[in-house]
Each structure stands twice: as structure tokens, then as C-alpha cells.
Amino acid sequence: MRVSMSWLTELVDVGVPARELAERLDMTGTAVEAVHETGESLDGVVVGHILTRERHPEADKLWVTTVDVGDGTLRTIVCGAQNFDAGDKVPVALPGAVLPGGLEIKKAKLRGVVSEGMNCSARELGIGEDHEGLMILPPDAPVGVPFAEWYGAGDTVLELEITPNRPDCLSMAGVAREVGAVLGVPAKVPASQPVESGEEAAAACSVTITDADLCPRYAARIIRGVKVAPSPAWLADKVAAAGARPINNVVDVTNYVMFELGQPLHAFDLDKLAADSNGRVAITVRTARSGETLRTLDGVDRQLRSDTLLICDSSGPVALAGVMGGESTEVSETTVDVLLESACFDPASISRTSRSLGLVSEASMRFERTVDRTGCVAALDRAAALIAEVAGGQVAPGVVDEYPAPLQPRLLTLRLARVRGVLGIDLGAEEVAGILRSLGCDVEMGPESLQVTVPSFRPDIEREIDLIEEVLRIWGMERVEPTLPGGRGRIGMLTREQSLRERIGDVMRACGLNETMTYAFGDPRDPERCCMPFAEGELPVELLNPMSTEQAVLRRSLLPGLLASVSYNQRRGVSDVHLYEMGSVFWTSEGRKQPKERTMLAGVLAGAWHPPAWNAPAVPLDFFDGKGVIENLFRELAIPKLRVRACDAGHLQPGRAAEVLAGGEVLGWLGEVHPAVLERFEAHAPVVAFELDVRALVRLAADARPFVEPPRHPAVELDLAIVVDESVTAEEVERAIRSAGGKLLAETHLFDVYRGNGVEMGKKSLAFALEYRVPDRTLTAQEVESAHERLVRKVTTSVGGTLRS
Amino acid sequence: MGVTEELLAAQAEGLAAIEQAADLAALAAVRVAYLGKKGTLTAVLRGLGGLSAEERPAVGKVANEVRAALEAALAKRHEALSSAALEARLASEAVDVTLPGRAHPIGSRHLISRITAQVVEIFLGLGYRVAEGPEVELDYYNFTALNTPPDHPARSLADTFYVRDLSGDEAAVSGESDVLLRTQTSPVQVRTMEREKPPIYVLSPGRVYRRDIADPSHLPQFTQIEGLVVDEGITFADLKGTLDHFVHRMFGPDRKTRFRPHFFPFTEPSAEVDVSCGICDGAGCRFCKNSGWLEILGCGMVDPNVFGHVGIDSERYTGFAFGMGVERIAALKYNVPDLRMLVEGDMRFLRQF
Numbered sequence A: 001m002r003v004s005m006s007w008l009t010e011l012v013d014v015g016v017p018a019r020e021l022a023e024r025l026d027m028t029g030t031a032v033e034a035v036h037e038t039g040e041s042l043d044g045v046v047v048g049h050i051l052t053r054e055r056h057p058e059a060d061k062l063w064v065t066t067v068d069v070g071d072g073t074l075r076t077i078v079c080g081a082q083n084f085d086a087g088d089k090v091p092v093a094l095p096g097a098v099l100p101g102g103l104e105i106k107k108a109k110l111r112g113v114v115s116e117g118m119n120c121s122a123r124e125l126g127i128g129e130d131h132e133g134l135m136i137l138p139p140d141a142p143v144g145v146p147f148a149e150w151y152g153a154g155d156t157v158l159e160l161e162i163t164p165n166r167p168d169c170l171s172m173a174g175v176a177r178e179v180g181a182v183l184g185v186p187a188k189v190p191a192s193q194p195v196e197s198g199e200e201a202a203a204a205c206s207v208t209i210t211d212a213d214l215c216p217r218y219a220a221r222i223i224r225g226v227k228v229a230p231s232p233a234w235l236a237d238k239v240a241a242a243g244a245r246p247i248n249n250v251v252d253v254t255n256y257v258m259f260e261l262g263q264p265l266h267a268f269d270l271d272k273l274a275a276d277s278n279g280r281v282a283i284t285v286r287t288a289r290s291g292e293t294l295r296t297l298d299g300v301d302r303q304l305r306s307d308t309l310l311i312c313d314s315s316g317p318v319a320l321a322g323v324m325g326g327e328s329t330e331v332s333e334t335t336v337d338v339l340l341e342s343a344c345f346d347p348a349s350i351s352r353t354s355r356s357l358g359l360v361s362e363a364s365m366r367f368e369r370t371v372d373r374t375g376c377v378a379a380l381d382r383a384a385a386l387i388a389e390v391a392g393g394q395v396a397p398g399v400v401d402e403y404p405a406p407l408q409p410r411l412l413t414l415r416l417a418r419v420r421g422v423l424g425i426d427l428g429a430e431e432v433a434g435i436l437r438s439l440g441c442d443v444e445m446g447p448e449s450l451q452v453t454v455p456s457f458r459p460d461i462e463r464e465i466d467l468i469e470e471v472l473r474i475w476g477m478e479r480v481e482p483t484l485p486g487g488r489g490r491i492g493m494l495t496r497e498q499s500l501r502e503r504i505g506d507v508m509r510a511c512g513l514n515e516t517m518t519y520a521f522g523d524p525r526d527p528e529r530c531c532m533p534f535a536e537g538e539l540p541v542e543l544l545n546p547m548s549t550e551q552a553v554l555r556r557s558l559l560p561g562l563l564a565s566v567s568y569n570q571r572r573g574v575s576d577v578h579l580y581e582m583g584s585v586f587w588t589s590e591g592r593k594q595p596k597e598r599t600m601l602a603g604v605l606a607g608a609w610h611p612p613a614w615n616a617p618a619v620p621l622d623f624f625d626g627k628g629v630i631e632n633l634f635r636e637l638a639i640p641k642l643r644v645r646a647c648d649a650g651h652l653q654p655g656r657a658a659e660v661l662a663g664g665e666v667l668g669w670l671g672e673v674h675p676a677v678l679e680r681f682e683a684h685a686p687v688v689a690f691e692l693d694v695r696a697l698v699r700l701a702a703d704a705r706p707f708v709e710p711p712r713h714p715a716v717e718l719d720l721a722i723v724v725d726e727s728v729t730a731e732e733v734e735r736a737i738r739s740a741g742g743k744l745l746a747e748t749h750l751f752d753v754y755r756g757n758g759v760e761m762g763k764k765s766l767a768f769a770l771e772y773r774v775p776d777r778t779l780t781a782q783e784v785e786s787a788h789e790r791l792v793r794k795v796t797t798s799v800g801g802t803l804r805s
Numbered sequence B: 001m002g003v004t005e006e007l008l009a010a011q012a013e014g015l016a017a018i019e020q021a022a023d024l025a026a027l028a029a030v031r032v033a034y035l036g037k038k039g040t041l042t043a044v045l046r047g048l049g050g051l052s053a054e055e056r057p058a059v060g061k062v063a064n065e066v067r068a069a070l071e072a073a074l075a076k077r078h079e080a081l082s083s084a085a086l087e088a089r090l091a092s093e094a095v096d097v098t099l100p101g102r103a104h105p106i107g108s109r110h111l112i113s114r115i116t117a118q119v120v121e122i123f124l125g126l127g128y129r130v131a132e133g134p135e136v137e138l139d140y141y142n143f144t145a146l147n148t149p150p151d152h153p154a155r156s157l158a159d160t161f162y163v164r165d166l167s168g169d170e171a172a173v174s175g176e177s178d179v180l181l182r183t184q185t186s187p188v189q190v191r192t193m194e195r196e197k198p199p200i201y202v203l204s205p206g207r208v209y210r211r212d213i214a215d216p217s218h219l220p221q222f223t224q225i226e227g228l229v230v231d232e233g234i235t236f237a238d239l240k241g242t243l244d245h246f247v248h249r250m251f252g253p254d255r256k257t258r259f260r261p262h263f264f265p266f267t268e269p270s271a272e273v274d275v276s277c278g279i280c281d282g283a284g285c286r287f288c289k290n291s292g293w294l295e296i297l298g299c300g301m302v303d304p305n306v307f308g309h310v311g312i313d314s315e316r317y318t319g320f321a322f323g324m325g326v327e328r329i330a331a332l333k334y335n336v337p338d339l340r341m342l343v344e345g346d347m348r349f350l351r352q353f
């Protein structure tokens, strides 16, 4: 909402500079988005007279104009606006002028024609919102005079953000009232009573409302014999200052009163409305019938929906109620008699019509947020009086006022104890009453509470809490002394799952992985691109209104997002990539409402842990670096029995693909991503990746591992190198060693895998370090020797291997 | 030459040899040459047997003195030589300490989760717990129960992501659905109030979604932290005190807060909270668009209608709620110029934090 300070001061004695007012409004709930100074920086802008207007030879949309700017030289100015004619007076920016937006005007060639300046719109001059056309000045504007001088001294315009609960502030009178309450000064409500003469309005028109819920009030006046012409300067200025384009005196008055009082008005050309044999127009407010259409003011033929509320005459629709008038009954230069409408419509109905037609107007925007129906006639009177003043004509006696649903005044009780209980401040009854009265409430004092009658223009005040909010807002949030909630035995702590998730992140970072976040959106083609099909019965979660086809579903795996990040890094020359993400994946199934979500942990590793260093070569990352991360994770979460089992998975390179298991349960997968998949993501192999189910990790995690006493007696260490078929896994050999070692074998670990010289093709040598030890004594050499011999025999037999010689 | 003279000669000779021993090996050789089994001194002493009983004690005394003198000289020389040897070895092992170390790189935490953890820690200290909920929510929890009118613009297809509902239920508004990506973490608060009785002190951090095109200052997916308190005797003053505390812990004790009345459907009274600009200290600069203030939070007293939806007696209990965007805090604290950096996974960006 644009509020001109000069207009505002006509309605309320502001008494403080605009900047300070802006600050006060900000602190009482009316956000000031911007403060504009107009008319200041308009040096070089003068009133010009367009003498000729010709099509640009090279461009359909451009005009070449000849403009007189009063200095004796006619100028050629190229112009893209369509709303003007030869003979119009407009603001002209001459070369050298700098407009409020910072645009510097220069002599320039536009499609081959030299333009010696610019014809300006109101927006380009920072004095209005209108940018659809040039600012057309009244014919009496003096050519060559500096525009700022003619337009008036600079004004300050506040751009207010009006929250949806404050429809009353969508008018100058409403803003003035709010400013009055904030500053503690009275505000004026502009009103006029027209001088009536001639035939009764009721003789010229009747009004029928078919549904009082959709149209609680419809009032009309008749004004005969108007002379439609451009508005006088004061009116055009006001309308422009509020952000609308001046059109003609009748339409400008309807806009002016709407901006002033918040009541949208519509003027019909009475003679274009269908009348009965007595010359009487029967206005009906009803919803559309099937197949009805209406050409609106903007020249568009509208298909009407059955819930669209219409203003009709006996021939059919003449206006979209509360949204836009029809073209055929619009006020034009030939209009003589006017039917002026001041009505009130159901906010939800207007909102639906406006949304479904994609048509937002100043009127619809106000009706959507509720217009005070008690003010219809006052606005009608004011507008009728002003039309008579600026366009001549006689206002017919009487108002045709159909008011089937009068607004009942709302009476609320405000308990002073409740004010204290909610706000934590002590206010006296007088102080509270004073604030509410300044906002237009009637207040009756009681010992413990106030009886408050809410003014009709505040539909948002429905409950006690709404009054409390008003009190706080005006009294000042800043004045409330901060306190902390009293303590009553509460403990802040994370749940087990939350703290374990923190720990999982700690382990990932300790292992060298960097946390990242990718989009939860996924490409519907991802399962195919990754060869990670949905499980039987699972379906992707589909967005009805995605931002793009690449983000049309929710992800089922974290892998695609992470691979995109690997590619992002590699394409920028960052080859060492270590990332992890903990985030949700989603799927659904037939008949399901809310999809399933699961938190997953995934990681990707590419390149090496670090670039080549002076004392450490860069070692390319492979499967086992990923496995090491998972081993650390299981260790830290105290999950016993990690197993990694070779598997077939489409997204992983065959032979470097595994499932991660604990206690027989599959928690996820680990492997090197299949080169074909990487190619689709423009990433270079190898990329090691894993993805684990966080909920399962949390479930299996132990709070602590049991204590085991560190050994007191020395161990005897022996090595065992065994040659086995390639198909025999290290796990199998280790398991055989452990089972054969019995109680004497305390530890075993694989320290070498060897293929090549001395080992037959198709076989490999696995070397284990064995530690023999018992807790209670030192083993004798003989005991160890015989145990080791027995172990070697058993192991070689069970895995079909031989000792490496 | 008598035995005594022989001993003294051997001593003089031995001391000279010890002095001349250049290294520990030479010194060991000297020891063997004089004190060893076949050494000079040993040979002389072996000759003692031929002496008379009267001569023996005197010669024996000299012999012991010679041995002691040689031992002492050996020990002294040994110490000198070994410390020289150690020094030489240490000198040879000196390194350039400015060479880089050999560290296994550790990973960094994402800026957003780092800030989230910081906020969580502050509120854990105030006795809050952390509540979580689904990211794909029902319309009821995201809007209706939060007092959002049916035709509120936030519900439009232009602002909220809707998800195909496979249950076969008809959506209230055509083209929309009862299932959506939550636009705030407030549904978690509603679910918490449905599940638990007051006192409630919870913080709900989480990912939320709004239909914004990704650009330097918007992401269609971002992170929100909301707080909710429901208890007896909770006032707007408590809300102010709580957020003041938070701002001081998060941004520093010198930063000021400012509460501006605002409108939100689920709280009343509602406010927007600004923190004084850390760059200009409130004087106004480009960073704060000359206002001296940066907007960081929305908050208010829980609307009685919201309590009505979850069956909490709004006469007995009052409460407050607040919410903040973590990406915004990140942008303010670290001056991140483009929020899209947060979702690209660029190692060079992630490694900075």
C-alpha cells in the first residue's frame, strides 16, 4: 500500500518526520517496506507536448514522436508506450537527466532512429506504480516548465506491507486511523453528502440479491448528466500517488474513494445497461449460469464458472462482482448517466474467482480481505458528491440500498488478568481502555474486565486474544521486560537415536568424510540411471507440482545426489572427494496416503585421501577404504559382528559389490560404483560408495562394549601363510583358523595377500599373524608348537589349501 | 724395573691411550688392552705372585690405585665420547620443522548442521528436548491445525509442493492433495502437543520445502528450527527473555534484539525479531540495508485455536513458539553469498568450515 505523506497529513496531524513515522509504524506491526522521495531528483525532466506520432519504420511496437519541450527546438523521441496520442502532454526526460531508478538519459539510436530524450511513465519518475504507459498530463500543463515544479514539491511515499489480517489499512482513512492510534492523535474520516436533485434513484434502478452470503449488501446511486473528461490535477495526482493510472474524472473518483475509504466502487454507463419499458434497470447479483461469458474491461472474453459471482442486468452479466467491470457498460467519453455501485461481496468467493481467472485488481484484493459493509453508503455518498463536483451532473435523490445481511456489532470481554497472564506486563484498566478506544473500539469499564465493542472495520478482532494483541502492539513490545520461563523440573537432552546420529556423524568426519546436503528431490529416471530399481510393491513419491522434470519425485536413495556432487567436484578439477550425507529417502505404495521415510547414511569416496605429499604418496581409494570407514563406524557404535558379503547389485561394479550385515540383518550396501552408472553422472571411476540404514544402526548399537581385562601374560606370535584357490574368501580362512585355534589362539589378523611368483595361477597366498595366549599363565613352547601344528593341519584341510613354502 | 714402576708406567701409558681414544670403539679397545683378561695391568698383577709377603700389600695398593685411576679415566672418557656421539647422531637427525605434518585428513561438518547443532545446544541448556517428524506431511498438520485458512496463499500450488496421494481420497482443492512436503517444522509441534501433555519444551529442527526457484537467496529446500513452549504461566515476556538469551549466545553478548509486531496464523500476538547488525553495530551499513537491523526470527504466543486443535486447555496453559531459517543465519554469520553453494557438495566450500 502506497501512502503519500502529503495526502496522509490531510487526514491526521502526523507531526513527526516521515522517517520517524516509518519507524513507529514498523514497531507497531505495519512494516514499512520502503520510503520514496518523489519530485526531488527530477532535474532535466520537463513538461513536453507531443506534436506528431508515427510508426517506427523498423519496429512495430515503437513510435517516433516529435516533442515540443518549450526551448524552440522540436525533438525526435522514440517511444515504446501505446497509451498516448499526438497532442498529449507528457513528462520528457532530456539527455543528461538521471531518473530515480538511476537511469541516465542519453541521446541514442533506437533501431536506426536517433532519440533525443525519453517520454516517461509515472513509475520511471518514481511517483507511481503505473508503467504500462506514459504519464499523460492534463492539457493545461505548461510546456517547458520543469516537471517537478509543475507536479508540486517533493512528496514522501511510504510503501506499507499490510498483513492479511488488516484490511482496514488498505485505505488512507484506515492508515490515518492507525497512525493516529500509534501517535496518540485524532484522525479524520473524510465524508461528503451530495446535493440531490431530479428523479428518484429508485425510479431508475432496482437491486436483487439472490444469495445474501455471497453479497451481503449492494447500494447504488444514479448521477445524471455528467461530462466525462480528464480529471483535474488534484484528483489525477492523488490517484497517481496511490499507484493507479488516471483515466477520466468519473473513474478516477471511484478509484480515489476506494483508496481513501477502502470501499471499491464501480461506475456503469447507465444508458448501456438494459432497461425495462419504464426505463428502469434491474440489477441482479447472482452466480453464473452454465455457458455464460463476459468481455471484461481489459478486452478479454471470460468463460464463467458456476461459482463466479456476477452483476447482471436483464440481458445478462455486466460485471464480475468485486473483480472487474464489463467492457460493454464501461464509462466512456460519451457517457451521460452513471449508475454507481458500492457493494460488499464474500471474500472467499472473490478470491476463488480472482484465482481461477488469474485476475487480481485493486478491488478484488480488498474484497478478498473483507470490506466493511457498514461503510458502503458513506463511500457511495462521497463518490457521488465528488463526481458531481468534478464531472458535473445531478445526483438523483436516494440510495438504492439492498442490505439483506446487516453486520452485527461484536461484543468481547477482555479480562485484565488475562492481559497480564499472556503478556507478563501489568497494565491498568484505564491504559488498556485508552489503547482500545484509540483503535476505534467502544469500551465499557468493569472491575475485573472490559466490555469491548469492536468497530465494524476490524473483522480481524474476533476474540479476547485479538484484543490483547492490539494492546501489546500499541503499548509497545519494546517496553516488555524480558524474563525466562520459571523452572519446574525439566531436563534438556537428546534421545538415544539423536545422540547416536550425532556420533555417526562424528565417526564419518573422524574417518575423513565431509558432511554434505543434497536435494531430497530426485529425477524419476534415477532408479534406471543408477540400476537401483524399486523393490516389489514400492512406488516413487511423485510431486504434483515439481519445479522441473529432473526434480519430479522424492529420492529413494542418497546415491544419485552424491554422485552428482562427485561429478561437480571432478568437473572443477577437484579429484579427491570424500563426502557423506545423512538424510531421508522416500517411497510409497498403492493405497498409501503418507509415504514412508527412512533416514539413510551414505558416503562417496573418489581419488585419494590426500594429494601426493613429501612424505606420503597419494594412494588411490578403493573398496577397502569404504570398508574401513564402515569398520570404524561399527566399532564406535559397538555393533558386534560386522559382516561384508559379496553380492550382485546393478549399481556396483561386479566383484566389488557387497552387502553390509550385522547379526544376519542387511543394513545396506558397499562397493565401487559401476562405471556405466558413473558415466551417466559424468563422474570418473573409481568411486567407492556405501549406504546404510541409520535406524537399523541405531537399533543394533550397544551402549557400551563389555570390559575385557588386558592380557597379563606374554603371547607367542606365529605367522601362517596359506595358499588357497581364488574362490576361497579371507573370511572363510579366518573362520577356519579361529575354529581350529581353540582356546589357545587369542588373536589373528590377515597381514598379506600375495599372488605371483611361487604361487600357482588361480591361487593366492593369505598370510595371517597368530597370537597364542591364555589369560592365566605363560604358554610353553611345546604347547604352542603342538597347537599350531594341529591348527595348520585342520585349516589346510578345511579350506583346501597348502602351506606356502 | 720393579713391579711398582711397571704399574705406574702402565698407568701413564693407559691414561694417554684413553685420552687419545677417538670414539667409543677405540675406548673399548683401550679397556681391553689394559684391563682385559690379557691386558697390560692384568699381566702385571699376575706377576704379583712372585713377590714376597712383605712387598705384596704395598704393590697391591698401588695396583688398585692404578686400576681405579684407569677405570675413572675410562668412565669419564666414555661419558664424553658417548655424549659427543649422541649429539652427532641427533644433529644428523634434525628435520625442517616447517615441512607439513603427516595427518589423516578429518572431515568437516556441513555449515547448516553445524549451526543447527549450535542452536540445539543452546536450547538443551534451557531444558528443551528435540522433536522430529516426517518431511512428507498431511495438510492437516502443516496447515489446518496451525490455524491456516483454507484459501491462504501459502497453500497454493505456486508455494507448496504437493505429493500424489495414493489412498484414493479426494483432495479438498482440485489440483492439490492432502499430502505435501512440509513448508515449516510446525507440524512437529502439533504432533508433539497431540502426543504429550504440558509442560512442553521442544525444539524441532528439520528440512522444509517451498516452491522457490533456487537462486542466491532462495532454495526450494531449506532448514528450519522451531521452538515450542507450553506451560502454566508462560508470557510474552518469557518469549522475549528466551530469544534474547538465544541471540546473545548465538551472535554475541553485545548484540541487541528488536521485536516488531507481525501477523502469523498460528500465533497471537506475533512478532518478527531483528538482531542488531554485527557489521555496523546498528548504525546502518550496506549489509543491513542501512537499517542497522537484520531479521532472523518469527515468533509469538501460541494461538488459542491451535491449542483447541490438540486438546490443550488454553485457559490453564499458555505458550510461545518461534522459528528461524538456518540458511539465513548461515548467510548472516558467514556472509555466504549464494545459498546454492550449500547443496552443491563442492569440497572446496565444505572444507572451509
Ligand SMILES: [Zn+2]
Binding pocket: B277, B278, B279, B280, B281, B282, B283, B284, B285, B286, B287, B288, B289, B290, B292, B293
Ligand atoms: Zn549494518
